[in-house]
Amino acid sequence: MVKLNKIRSLSEAVASVRDGSHLFLSGFAISRNAIAVAHELIRQNKRELTLSQCIGAMDADLLVGAGAVKRYIYGGGSLDRFGPLWNINRAIEQGAIEVDEFSGLSMALRFLGGSLGLPCIPIQSLLGSDILKNLLNKEVPEVKVTECPFTGEKMVLLKTLQPDVAFVHVQKADCTGNAIIQGPRWDEDAAKAADQIVIVADEIIPTELTPFLVEEVRIPAGRVSMVVHQPYGAHPTSLYGVYDYDREHLTEYASMARTPDGMQEYLDRYVRGVKDFSAYLEAVGGLEKMIRIKADALKKY
Amino acid sequence: MPEANYSKGEIMAAAGAREIKDGQNIVVGLGLPQVAALLAKNTHAPNISMINEQGVVGFSPVDPAVGMADPRMWYKATYFNSFIGTLGSFLHRGKVDIGFLGALEVDQFGNMNSTMVGGPGNTIRHFTGSGGANDIASLAKNIMIIMRHEKRKLRAAVQYITSPGYLGEGNLRQSTGLKGGGPWRVITDKAVLGFDRARGRMKLLSIHPGVELDDVLENTGFELLRDEQLPATVPPTAEELKLLREVIDPTGMYI
Numbered sequence: 001m002v003k004l005n006k007i008r009s010l011s012e013a014v015a016s017v018r019d020g021s022h023l024f025l026s027g028f029a030i031s032r033n034a035i036a037v038a039h040e041l042i043r044q045n046k047r048e049l050t051l052s053q054c055i056g057a058m059d060a061d062l063l064v065g066a067g068a069v070k071r072y073i074y075g076g077g078s079l080d081r082f083g084p085l086w087n088i089n090r091a092i093e094q095g096a097i098e099v100d101e102f103s104g105l106s107m108a109l110r111f112l113g114g115s116l117g118l119p120c121i122p123i124q125s126l127l128g129s130d131i132l133k134n135l136l137n138k139e140v141p142e143v144k145v146t147e148c149p150f151t152g153e154k155m156v157l158l159k160t161l162q163p164d165v166a167f168v169h170v171q172k173a174d175c176t177g178n179a180i181i182q183g184p185r186w187d188e189d190a191a192k193a194a195d196q197i198v199i200v201a202d203e204i205i206p207t208e209l210t211p212f213l214v215e216e217v218r219i220p221a222g223r224v225s226m227v228v229h230q231p232y233g234a235h236p237t238s239l240y241g242v243y244d245y246d247r248e249h250l251t252e253y254a255s256m257a258r259t260p261d262g263m264q265e266y267l268d269r270y271v272r273g274v275k276d277f278s279a280y281l282e283a284v285g286g287l288e289k290m291i292r293i294k295a296d297a298l299k300k301y
Numbered sequence: 302m303p304e305a306n307y308s309k310g311e312i313m314a315a316a317g318a319r320e321i322k323d324g325q326n327i328v329v330g331l332g333l334p335q336v337a338a339l340l341a342k343n344t345h346a347p348n349i350s351m352i353n354e355q356g357v358v359g360f361s362p363v364d365p366a367v368g369m370a371d372p373r374m375w376y377k378a379t380y381f382n383s384f385i386g387t388l389g390s391f392l393h394r395g396k397v398d399i400g401f402l403g404a405l406e407v408d409q410f411g412n413m414n415s416t417m418v419g420g421p422g423n424t425i426r427h428f429t430g431s432g433g434a435n436d437i438a439s440l441a442k443n444i445m446i447i448m449r450h451e452k453r454k455l456r457a458a459v460q461y462i463t464s465p466g467y468l469g470e471g472n473l474r475q476s477t478g479l480k481g482g483g484p485w486r487v488i489t490d491k492a493v494l495g496f497d498r499a500r501g502r503m504k505l506l507s508i509h510p511g512v513e514l515d516d517v518l519e520n521t522g523f524e525l526l527r528d529e530q531l532p533a534t535v536p537p538t539a540e541e542l543k544l545l546r547e548v549i550d551p552t553g554m555y556i
Contacts, residue, residue: 028355029370054384055355055370055432076416076430080331080368089427101416103435104354105393108384124393125439128465128477130416131431154478183372184356184381240372299364301372 005175006227010277013198013226014040017165020070022050024111024166024194026187027057027237029080030245034059036233036277037167037200042066043272052161053077054107054186058237058253061085062271064097065263071098073161075107083254087263100142101131106158108186113160114193122148122155132156166194168219169234171242173201174209177224180216183240183300188218196225202242204229232281232290241300243293249284305511307537309490310556311545312509314340315537316488317401317447321346325398326391328352328437331368332555333447334401337488339549340541352391354433356383365554388433392440395480400441402434406459407446409503409523411466411484411496413438414459431463438464443485450489450520457523467501474501492517493534494525502526507534 014037017023023041027033038059041049048070051060056077063069065087072091078084091097102110106123113121126132126143135143142159168191172180179199181188191197197219204227210217236246236253256262267273274280281290295301305312310333317337321327323346329338335351339361342349352358353369359379366373380386391397404413405428415434417425438444444466448454466484467474474483487494487503495506504526508517510533518525537545550556 029368031355031370031372056430074430076432076434078368078429080370082367084428092427093425101430103431104433105384105388105436108388112385124478124480125436127439127479128462128468128474129435129439130462131435183375184353184383186356186383188383189385238370238372240375244372245367295372299372299376301376 006177006224007175007204008226008228010036010040010200010228010230011044013228014044014046017041017046019046020048021164022052024052024163024190025057025059026166026168026191027053027059028055028186029057029077030082030237030250032169032187032239033057033234033237034167034169034200035062035235035237036230038062039271039277039280041068042267052107052163052190054104054111054190056085056088061087061257064088064091065257066267066271069097071100073100073102073107075102075104079250079254082250086254086257090260100135100138102135103131106156108189110158110161111190111193113158114162115189118160120157120159122157124153124155126156127154161193163190163194165196165198166191167198167200169200169239171201171239172203172205173199173227174205174207174221175227176207177219177221177227178210178217179219179224180213181218182216185218191219192223197223198226198228199224200228200230200233202231202233202239230277233277235281235284238301241295243290243295244301246284246289246293305536307542308556311537311542312534313337313447313488313490314545314556315541316493316534317445318344318541319535320445320486321349321399324348326350326352326396328354328392328397328400328433328441330401330403331366331374332403334403335362336545336550336555337447338401340544343544343548344541352387352397354384354388356381356387358382358387365552384433388436392436395440397437397441399443399445400437401445401447402437402464403448404446404464406454406456407448407487408456408459408466410469410501411444411487411503412459412462412468413446413464413466414461416461416463418460434464438466438481439479440481442482444481444483445486445488446484447488450491450517452520452522455521455523467496470501472501491520497526505531507532509534510536
């Protein structure tokens with residue numbers, strides 16, 4: 001028997017996304033973002049996307065800046081000290097896209113419930129806040145204030161989330177889809193909530209090695225549809241244990257994304273104007289830069 | 302009064318550290334909260350568990366970080382998980398003793414805004430939003446806020462409640478169903494403030510040495526509860542200053 005090989009090119013994997021899909025991208029602020037995927041979605045001119053994330057990140061900010069997003073569901077976010085998520089904030093300020101703003105844990109629970117196939121899940125935060133008030137005022141609210149049928153305690157019932165496709169950038173995966181996530185894994189439940197999981201791995205390991213690394217496997221092959229091999233695919237965000245965030249490039253992004261014109265210039269220079277992700281990596285400094293941001297074996301950054 | 306031999310950041314970190322008890326579970330953010338928690342850990346509270354909402358527990362950073370998502374903040378962590386493993390099984394389970402929060406604005410009831418402020422006309426400026434802040438404010442036993450003491454930041458009412466304090470006068474917080482204890486300390490560069498928890502109102506507890514009462518009152522956008530006699534905040538000790546300057550924040554990034 002031959003083992004199923006789920007390896008696809010980045011462009012093939014992204015081509016399978018239909019306009020209007022609901023996507024999850026693995027980024028959290030400036031760590032482990034699905035940047036290569038965001039670039040390819042922009043190059044293939046995908047439109048009308050719904051994106052959901054626990055915490056907003058650069059991958060989503062790129063797609064919002066490129067006009068690919070119709071609706072964004074998140075729990076707040078920034079580029080840490082590099083600055084705000086300029087494109088997302090601007091879209092909210094101008095009412096340019098539909099945004100559902102939750103908290104970090106309420107988003108995490110919506111994904112956890114989704115990963116279990118549950119239609120809803122309760123939480124006991126959000127109560128009394130303007131976050132809740134705004135969510136209740138939506139045309140089709142996805143939250144409801146209710147009481148526990150057993151204890152009578154107040155709680156907020158959250159509609160769970162099940163994205164069509166989750167793109168998850170990880171350190172390592174084998175060609176059948178067993179995916180290793182090192183460091184914190186804010187995205188694991190969200191990935192498992194999705195109908196299809198696409199793993200984007202910086203490194204492909206032989207399937208024979210997987211049983212020896214089983215403690216680190218967080219997403220099992222049985223849930224994974226495709227595997228993409230994309231070294232440095234999270235750049236300029238960090239990949240724990242593999243490379244640090246690129247301070248220089250994040251600074252450049254944060255300054256260009258500050259204005260709509262600057263953002264378009266950024267997209268022309270680094271996304272639409274390059275042939276593929278390898279060309280982008282060359283444009284941001286190539287091998288010399290990649291060596292400079294390589295993680296220290298002890299510190300992992 | 303002799304010239305202080307410490308910075309504003311140093312007295313804020315020391316005041317914050319002293320509110321921490323050994324063995325507590327503490328959710329910290331970047332900057333002064335992390336510095337205060339590390340000072341406590343290096344002095345009287347070696348057994349605290351520091352928790353980062355992203356899914357990182359028990360970390361001991363040695364290099365200055367740009368945020369919670371910076372792996373510098375995860376150095377020497379003893380537990381990796383997810384939101385569910387931190388804000389879930391610690392926080393929602395009721396096992397977080399102190400949650401540190403920052404905010405754009407805080408009001409007299411301890412309600413916090415980190416989402417948006419109004420601009421000219423009907424415009425708004427949108428900021429970070431909640432992250433874990435709303436969950437922490439809702440569910441931690443005690444909330445400690447570290448912020449600059451300015452009238453536009455300490456307001457009668459916040460423009461948007463991202464994270465609930467006592468919501469209003471009286472027991473509104475409880476009747477709303479919030480299980481956490483609510484705001485407990487606000488440490489500024491001028492004073493240490495607390496709350497009359499039964500009334501849900503902010504109260505002045507101590508003033509930093511060299512700061513006048515009028516300076517505190519003029520820079521607060523609402524009437525503070527206060528006792529007749531107000532103590533001075535205990536300044537950082539020589540040992541605390543040495544730790545802050547040589548071990549915890551040697552590059553002076555936050556202090």
